[in-house]
Amino acid sequence: MKNRFTRKSRTERSHIPKNFKKEIFERDRYICIYCKKNLDNKNEKPTLDHLIPISNHSGLNEKTNFVTSCLSCNQKKASIPIKEFAKNINIDLKDLPITGDLIIDNTDLPKQIRQIRKELFEKIRNEELLIGGRKSQKKIEKKYRENLTNSKLGQDLKNKFPTLPGPVRTMIPEIETIVSNKNDFNLLVELAKSANTRNLIGTIITKNCNVMDTLINITKKSNDKSLVKRINFAIARFKKIQS
Ligand SMILES: [Zn+2]
Incomplete structure (x- = not known):
């Protein structure tokens, strides 16, 4: 992944x-x-x-x-x-x-x-921003989150989701383009809370896909034990909210 x-x-x-x-x-x-x-x-x-x-x-x-x-x-x-x-x-x-x-x-x-x-x-x-060296991709994501958080949109997100951790909040617009119902939204928010599962959103979990089925499929097929563990945690947290 x-x-x-x-x-x-x-x-x-x-x-x-x-x-x-x-x-x-x-x-x-x-x-x-x-x-x-x-x-x-x-x-x-x-x-x-x-x-x-x-x-x-x-x-x-x-x-x-x-x-x-x-x-x-x-x-x-x-x-x-x-x-x-x-x-x-x-x-x-x-x-x-x-x-x-x-x-x-x-x-x-x-x-x-x-x-x-x-x-x-x-x-x-343009070299106005020097992001290089190791972990440059991570640095780009960090800078993007910062810029989004500092924008008007970021402020609106903060008002709308005050209790969510910052990095998860900045994922909300992307999650909103994927989901069609509240359940899928909540499930993806829980998933976004696990740092290394965030990369699934937008690549594996895309528009019109069944979020729960896709996640369960990954847990069945993936060899990445820690990923599977995190997905299972997200599903468990989601179910707790539902009950
Ligand atoms: Zn040429």
């Missing part, structure tokens, strides 16, 4: 699966993000580039940081920071799309929330 809330191991980072590459190329429609050259032909193969280089320990191995590039641009860019490279090739950093993020891509979420998230990524790309 690896995604935006977890950090990948060294081996996972060095190995990029073929279908992952294809997914990024298709997302970018086989067009070099830098020079706009069409790479959907036999003459030239697309390459995968880290928008923010990972060589200086600031880039992420996440979809948001992978882009399609022609070989020439990829080589020219090497490990030059994206801010500098954009200047070199005369493009506006703002014109480079941010895709692959669960919050930015979720059109069911309030616009303001997606904007808070987008601004965070823009700042990172």
Whole structure:
């Protein structure tokens, strides 16, 4: 269960699966993000580039940081920071799309929330915010929670859910886009209280899925004992509320 809330191991980072590459190329429609050259032909193969280089320990191995590039641009860019490279090739950093993020891509979420998230990524790309090194993904999530909490929306959430822990509160908008009834809402709130089960929300538990069935399925199939334990705790807490 690896995604935006977890950090990948060294081996996972060095190995990029073929279908992952294809997914990024298709997302970018086989067009070099830098020079706009069409790479959907036999003459030239697309390459995968880290928008923010990972060589200086600031880039992420996440979809948001992978882009399609022609070989020439990829080589020219090497490990030059994206801010500098954009200047070199005369493009506006703002014109480079941010895709692959669960919050930015979720059109069911309030616009303001997606904007808070987008601004965070823009700042990172622009080097106005230096989030790098180990646990960079965790740092991004922390900063996002901070920015959301300090916004008007964050204040509204605080008024609406005064007793919930801060990190859980910031998950509420995402939970609301998934659930269709109060029971599922309460169950996911309990789940969100367990730090390492939060990553299930939005990736495994998505819109229109049966939340309880999905969770029970994970407990039956997963080899991750501690995850199973946390899910069972969440279900138990939920049942206690129900009774
Ligand atoms: Zn190019």
